[in-house]
Amino acid sequence: MVDVPIAGTVASGFEGVRDAFSANFRRSGEDREIGAALSVYVRGHCVVDLWGGYSDAAETKPWSRDTLINVYSASKGVVSIAVAMLVDQGRLSYDDKVSKHWPEFAAGGKADVSVGQLMSHQAGLNGFDETVVIEDLFDWTLSTRRLAAQTPAWAPGSATSYHAITHGFLAGEVVRRVTGQDVGGFIRDALTRPLGADFHIGLPLAHDWRVGEIIPPDPSTPAPVRTAELSPIAARAMDNPRRDATVPNRREWRAAQIPAANGQSTAHGLGRIYAAIANGGRLDGSTIISPAGIEQLRTVRHPGPDMMLGPRRWAAGVALNAIPNFGPHPGTFGHSGLGGAYGCADVERGVAIGYVMNRLGGSLIGNPRSASLAAAVFSAVDGD
Numbered sequence: 386m387v388d389v390p391i392a393g394t395v396a397s398g399f400e401g402v403r404d405a406f407s408a409n410f411r412r413s414g415e416d417r418e419i420g421a422a423l424s425v426y427v428r429g430h431c432v433v434d435l436w437g438g439y440s441d442a443a444e445t446k447p448w449s450r451d452t453l454i455n456v457y458s459a460s461k462g463v464v465s466i467a468v469a470m471l472v473d474q475g476r477l478s479y480d481d482k483v484s485k486h487w488p489e490f491a492a493g494g495k496a497d498v499s500v501g502q503l504m505s506h507q508a509g510l511n512g513f514d515e516t517v518v519i520e521d522l523f524d525w526t527l528s529t530r531r532l533a534a535q536t537p538a539w540a541p542g543s544a545t546s547y548h549a550i551t552h553g554f555l556a557g558e559v560v561r562r563v564t565g566q567d568v569g570g571f572i573r574d575a576l577t578r579p580l581g582a583d584f585h586i587g588l589p590l591a592h593d594w595r596v597g598e599i600i601p602p603d604p605s606t607p608a609p610v611r612t613a614e615l616s617p618i619a620a621r622a623m624d625n626p627r628r629d630a631t632v633p634n635r636r637e638w639r640a641a642q643i644p645a646a647n648g649q650s651t652a653h654g655l656g657r658i659y660a661a662i663a664n665g666g667r668l669d670g671s672t673i674i675s676p677a678g679i680e681q682l683r684t685v686r687h688p689g690p691d692m693m694l695g696p697r698r699w700a701a702g703v704a705l706n707a708i709p710n711f712g713p714h715p716g717t718f719g720h721s722g723l724g725g726a727y728g729c730a731d732v733e734r735g736v737a738i739g740y741v742m743n744r745l746g747g748s749l750i751g752n753p754r755s756a757s758l759a760a761a762v763f764s765a766v767d768g769d
Contacts, residue, residue, distance in 0.1 A: 389410040393433075393434045396430075402761045422448065422452065428664060454741045455648070457633075457646050459719075463576070464568060468504060468560060473674045481500045482500075492533060493537065498541045517626045532554055546618055546621075550643070550645050577658070580671055583654035590636075633647065660737040685698050704718060704719070709760070710759065712731070712759040713760070717736075724746050728740075
């Protein structure tokens, strides 16, 4: 197998991270990396900035530092940070009733659902009641009106089950009601622009040429979660709309605001966002949130299990490290996306990681590639 050239830099002591990144391109089967990038910060300083491989399935277009890729549910972590910023600013509280800011949401017995329950997948709205097609997700008003009118599938606050697509519409509509801006615009103006972070929800056409091609798993690969194996409640989050791993390759998907699943990011985009969180809310002279706001963001709101994902400790829209996808330390938190992309922060060690790639792995919550990178990063940080 021909070695794929790896570009970028690593600080002294982090050479093992480069080795782990390079090794992912030599794996076999669906775990072989095709195109990817990795960004690591320690206490506000970039110590790893790597990219390699190809941005297309034909392996003809080299991946660059500025290649954008759909990061699926890693988008939820960024949306959750945006909500935490509003809480930190006193414009919102996790104890607020959602209906205080979004009156229509009170329908169907949801008047007492709190923002904290909404953010931690406890609201009972993990799927749409009506039959939905992919194109419906491009219509913000349609999607949020449907959710506002629904009756919860379980008593809110009594359990948690992953809101795979609906979480972004729910959290994003709260942001819109509080700020008057759509969630993508608020994230741009309040979060990514101050940090110089290359992350987008609702990608402008001018950036479209930078977007890499999502490469789905081999059709023979077993699905990461089989609907038939889930409870009827948890299964609501699957197959409505019908899953299509290639839909991020459509311009309409990238242009829409689907905050649970269609963030377009570079590795350093995710890396810089989580670097600020890991560094007390500050990065390169910009402050986005206070340490107290970060504590509220990462405080556990449901210890699990999650009816869909199993072991999971949900904080305010981010997950604590119930599995070693984010390295060995249980206090590390962030969010993964379908196939392996993720961003995470370890506040105690000041470590942040952003990882993106275009070949989807078979797991819903991580894969050997992403886990190996986190392990290598923390091995370097911890001096193992």
